[in-house]
Amino acid sequence: MDENEVPELSDDEKKLFEDLMPEDLNDILDTGVNRRHFLKLMSLAGSGLLAAQSAVAEQLFTKPIGLPTSAELAPASVENGVNVAFKVNGAARKLLVDSRMTLLDTLRERLELTGSKKGCDHGQCGACTVILNGQRVLSCLTLAASCEGKTVQTIEGLAQGSGSTVRLHPVQEAFLKHDGFQCGFCTPGQICSAVALIDEAKRGDASYVTADVRKKAAPLQLSTEEIRERMSGNLCRCGAYANIVAAVQEVQHGKPVEQTFRFSA
Amino acid sequence: MQDKNKLTGTPISRIDGIAKVTGKAAYSTDYPVKDLAYAVLFKSTIAAGTILNIDTSVAEKAPGVLAVITHKNAPKLNVNGGLRGGSLLQSPEVEFFGQHIGIVVAETFEQARHASHLISVDYDKKEPKVDFETLAPNAVLPKEKDKADASRGDAKAALSSAAYKVEETYSTPIEHHHPLEPHATIAEWNGDRVTLYNSSQIVNGAQTSAANTLNIKPEQVRIVTPYIGGGFGSKGGQWANLVLTAIAAKQVNRPVKLALTRQQMVNSVGLRQQNLQKVSLAATQDGKLTALAHEITTHAAIKSEFVEPCGDCSKIMYDVPNSLITYRVVPMNVILPTYTRGPGKSTGSFALESAMDELAHKLKMDPIELRIKNEPARDPSNGKPWSSRKAVECLQVGAKAFGWEKRKAEPGQNLQGNYLIGYGVAAGTYPAHQRPTSAVVKLKRTGNEVTATIELAAADLGTGTYTILTQTAADALDLPLTNVTVVIGDSDLPPAAGAVGSVGAASYANAVNDACQKITDELITRSGKQFFARPTASQMMLSEKITEYKTRVDAKPLESAEAYSAHSFNANFAEVAVNRFTGMVRVNRFLAVTGAGTILNPKTARSQIIGGNVWGIGMALTEESILDPRLGNFVTRSFADYHVPSNLDIGDMDAIFIREDDQKANKMGIKGIGEVGIVGVAAAVANAIFNATGKRVRELPITPDKLI
């Protein structure tokens, strides 16, 4: 790589950089980053970033996303079996389940869709949130038996494609950009919740912090306070709430939310 | 200083981010292991006594049940093998409510859970020791040497003659870690070797404690933990569930999955103990501290002891000639307490920094000024120079950024609508250590492209390990990030420090950097050539046309670091709004200013700090585990009863890092941020509540009932 390139970046490069790390652009332009550094950073940008992360992700004990293959095989002993046919992430699935089996356990233990998480199994944390017939619900308190004929969308069904050609859902992208997670365990539930929440705002649904519920307006542009309340059914023990709110706001408002990383000499 | 040409120091998004936002990151229970059986634990329903009879016959006959294991048929395990908290099914003795007393293994989770409700137990019940308030006066000196009375000068004498003093007792409740991922294990035997998919902050520690407990060799145990769904100390030392899964799998001769339920988390994997802390401060009229006594009373488990070091901040925060720090402990019938985020410092700083605020109020002095006035030039506990200390800068920078000048010195004066507004400040600190860590770096050349794989048994529990190590290696090897793969979370990899006590980043990054420097050195030597300017490893791979090369480093902390006292420091600023009718508190704004040495990634570092702040806000306002003093059970056994903060509890969060170049602590100047983020937070909130309302609450959490 050439050390002597001029510091100025082309407009295309600026645009690329802005997409990746808008908060850094001015800083970078002011201090005159050299092109070599820029190229190193750019190896992260756009598809490069996704490819890199996906490539790493594939190696890091990630799970392939469950496909309708042998998963329909029922375990040896199903009690009070119920036949259920429903759609999961666009694919028709038919299974015989124990009447006691929750949607969450069905996804995780039978369909190899382990993205939805069991944080409490009692409707008190939101980690199992999935989108059922277009509504966010808790899969831990939903019986699989009651899902006959319904449509389920899980975290695995939000992104398009896989590997180096993955196209994330805008909410997934915003969570990545704003670091809306740390350990990542609550993240699938947070993201499913946020995706559905954006539709709820489009419809004009109210929340407990809505100043006047008699005033109906749709679509709504949600304040941070509204986002906080509407995302409160998803606990994050790592404490990424501020970043989650920024991510949701970015997608809900349809414009970038600034990220600031502050240093003092 | 941050080098503009380096990848370290830039806010890149998490390397493991894609896996996490797409649901592909595999946590302990996510592995697609074939032919799984499911285990569910069942627990004692008394807090002290002996199991006289345990009837498992109904459960054994229940559909799908493969085995029921209790103390009557469990294999012999080494109870001193290094697992915490007992509960290994080795005896009929019951030492706390909710001790594991058996496991059901069945074909399906539904069957195992149901059968676990079909066990009947006769107990010889004893009166449990669970009422801390009653037991506290009988507390005794802890067994650990570092908890002996530590005295400098004569604090009691200085206190008795002081012109100004504060002598108050502060109380913090039992708290639980409650990572969103409950502790869970999949155990899979292959001959005499067992693989344990199990979230582990200390990968090698989990391996050796599991092996020792199972009476097998460490190399017969493999821990796999690439993703950890939060830990906060509870997944540092491991607990019985790890090995119980292994013996269940052995017994049924199949892989077994065992996940604790959320309700079982309260008495399975440790807790932060309840503390009563008496803090006495003496000062001259102009605010110079003359004495600081910090006297702590706490509890441990009935037969084993853990005492969190609540006096640590008091040892080093302020320049005071007379100091006394004491610990007393009483055994109780509860699960063994353990390290919990900011162990000792988060709770200890609540007491110390509340007392400082009380003293400032008595002296009619600004609490920032009081702290600056007592800034120590060297570590008062051992006389060593600081490796770096930016405590004053943290306060000053924070005051300016937060708008401290808008604070009304007189409490209860800032009413806006129905809300009393208050500002609070508190300082904090956490020690910076590097621990021995090995790392392997493997280089591979394909045509003109060089890629690197970094391997070490490190852990990433959301802390950003993958990301910062990728950045570190890319810089050291002069490779783009895309050409570096970091592999961690597996005990088959070179041994590494745990992701505990804020040692992770310093230990791992220094080891990876050392390994990358070493491989560069070796490649240069191997070439037999001389260079004017040091070439990079990738240049050497290309110019020497090497296809594959690897090396290993066993990195050790700097010996010279011993001469210094190395700590991170912070200052926390809170603005609260207290509803004057209901006493509900809202933290409108929070700012943490932190001096923690080199910041490898501002994005993940900021998240760590504000995450610690959220923990501190929970500690201040909502979190409390309550024992029934008659029965010894937790009445706060679910997320509906134990209130970790929700999204709406958290207002605007802001973080500022003070630039620090501290190569005395370790080569890369990394001081750690995971723990310091919670230290001082609860006090800042409590002090803000005092400023808002004039009410000094010395008992956490500050729930609405305490403010009306």
Added chain:
Amino acid sequence: MRPFVYNRASDPTTALNMLSGKPNAKFLAGGTNLLDLMKEDVERPAELVDISGLALTTIKTITSGPNQGGVSIGGLGKNTDAANHPLIRQQYPLLTQAILAGASGQIRNMATNGGNLLQRTRCPYFYEVSMPCNKREPGTGCGALEGINRLHAIFGWSEKCVAVYPSDMAVALAALDAIVKVRNVGGQERAIAFADFHRLPGDTPHQDTNLAPGELITAIELPPSKLADKAYYLKVRDRASYAFALLSVAVGLEMAGNRITQVRIAMGGVAHKPWRALTAEKMLVGKEATEANVRLAAEAEMAAAKPLEHNKFKVELGKRSIVLALQTALNGVG
């Protein structure tokens, strides 16, 4: 969770028939509380009749009968849909606020209106099967009476049970004098006044409501209301959201100038049922809405409270919350 037979009902008559004569069978609607309790082994049905697909979800204006001009809400409609329906938002904003104060977005999407009324207490002694609890297992005693009772009742409790009923929605329904419409297997319908729907514990704390075995909640009727302009649901809790109430107050007022012509006050988190503050209401009707009058009424109401060891704060909190809720209903959020 014990094994159970699962059946799905397609219409109310079938559902009622499927449940008929089976004391150990239960309706499954949203499942948010029932499945939770089944996992804890507190609820142990041998059969579940899934009624979540029944068409009892309509929200409409009542066009005849005593409540003409009011609104009827289907028993199996979801909480979210009730809260956001234009008729409810316009005419019963108190109900919208109360529903939205409860649980989370996800749970409100699942929970049904009828099911909400049948929520069981969150008392930790009820939830943990090894603990004494007369509600769960009559005759075993009350764990909370002399145990940890910070969250428990200050009104209407008995030595047998000091639990509180957790619903927010129901507190608003109590204030709005709602009527619960139920149907039995014979197809007979009856209307239960909201005040008579839930019970005080007395000697039979295991019976939460006056719903007869096998009855199905088909609708909740709201009489016409003039309280929409000045209404507020205040919820005080240990954290800002997604938590049960320490105490809550639903208020609605009708004013003539500064004079109160009609007032309703109901409290949650204080008793085994939504607690109508009738003493305070009586004192306020016809009075001017001054802070002094409001305070006097609140104090009079709370004077009858009988707190337990750990919940004495609820008496003072109740007074303050009544005052704040009325103030907010009159003047808006401050």
